Amino acid sequence: MELKSRKDVPVELTWDLSSIYVTEEEMSADMEKMKALAERMAADYKGKLCTPQAINACLDDQREHERAADGPLSAEV
Secondary structure (H helix, E strand, O other), rough: OOOOOOOHOOOOOOOOOOOOOOOOHHHHHHHHHHHHHHHHHHHHHOOOOOOOOOOOOHHHHHHHHHHHHHHHHHHHO
16 A cells, blocks of 8 residues: 555545644655664664664664654654
8 A cells, every 4th residue: 555645635634733743844754764764673683683782772773763753742842
């Protein structure tokens, strides 16, 4: 299933994200950051979490992924 662009979805079927992101470009940038980080994490850590250092590095990346998923408001908390 392909993810439609927000502009291709009827407005009544979309969420009002203006309280989280000022622009759609900010939202798209966070989505791309999360996608790239998830792909990098899979490449870097799949089958390699066998030392405390690797596990810690993976958890650091996971926290970064979660911050991006929370959007810009997470920085205010």
